[in-house]
Amino acid sequence: MGFELSAEEIExxxxxxxxxxxxxxxxxxxxxxxxxxxxxxxIQIQRLKKRKLYLRDRISHLEDQLTPDIIA
Incomplete structure (x- = not known):
């Protein structure tokens, strides 16, 4: 029983x-x-790599929000 995103929220x-x-x-x-x-x-490379990891996690989170839950 999840909620559905509006077309505007999806966009x-x-x-x-x-x-x-x-x-x-x-x-x-x-x-x-x-x-x-x-x-x-x-040091700069390590900072960029940390940012890249943060972005990967954020991307994953957004993809999860956009993928509807399927009850198996």
């Missing part, structure tokens, strides 16, 4: 999901570029 969640996925991809590129520069930027 907002989908837009947020797209933005987060894009940021996640951008972080991949930034991390790759910094890793090529060498060990000097390890």
């Amino acid at each position: 907002v969640l989908q837009a947020e999901l797209a933005r987060l996925r894009e940021e996640h991809r951008d972080l991949d590129s930034a991390i790759d570029a910094l890793e090529r520069l060498g060990p000097i930027n390890q």
Whole structure:
């Protein structure tokens, strides 16, 4: 007995999901570029990796909200 999202709420969640996925991809590129520069930027790389993990969790949460519950 869950609740259903309105079309507007679904649209907002989908837009947020797209933005987060894009940021996640951008972080991949930034991390790759910094890793090529060498060990000097390890602290910055670790911060970007933490942000990337946060984004992955947030993306997962939004995907769960958009996927209807199916009772098996």
